[in-house]
Amino acid sequence: MSSSLSLPGWFSRPRFAAMARPPAPVDLEPIRRGMLDALGSRVAQPHTILPPRIAHAVDAERLWYLRGELMQALASMHGEQHARSELARITELFRGVLPQGLAASLPARRDR
Numbered sequence: 001m002s003s004s005l006s007l008p009g010w011f012s013r014p015r016f017a018a019m020a021r022p023p024a025p026v027d028l029e030p031i032r033r034g035m036l037d038a039l040g041s042r043v044a045q046p047h048t049i050l051p052p053r054i055a056h057a058v059d060a061e062r063l064w065y066l067r068g069e070l071m072q073a074l075a076s077m078h079g080e081q082h083a084r085s086e087l088a089r090i091t092e093l094f095r096g097v098l099p100q101g102l103a104a105s106l107p108a109r110r111d112r
Helices: 007-011 014-021 029-039 050-055 060-065 067-078 080-092
Strands: none
Touching: 029 050, 029 060, 029 067, 029 080, 050 067, 060 067, 067 080
């Protein structure tokens, strides 16, 4: 078997180099801050576990999936209309941050 057909040689070719690089670090603080600000300082039971989960989420994907719990908490504290409004604002913060597969689920931008 020639070295150009070996697996180690095949994976080290330039076309796979970009796939092997870790993604660039993303600043999650605007998203995290937006989510925590929406909750406010007084979180009602049973949602008291949500702020620490938001604060300690390590990537955009985890924050994205916490939106459902955030919606539930906001709706129970402030009503569904307020919760939807806040979630729409927070969802916009995910633009350019999510992995490609999740980014496809972002709503289209509205012309303002």
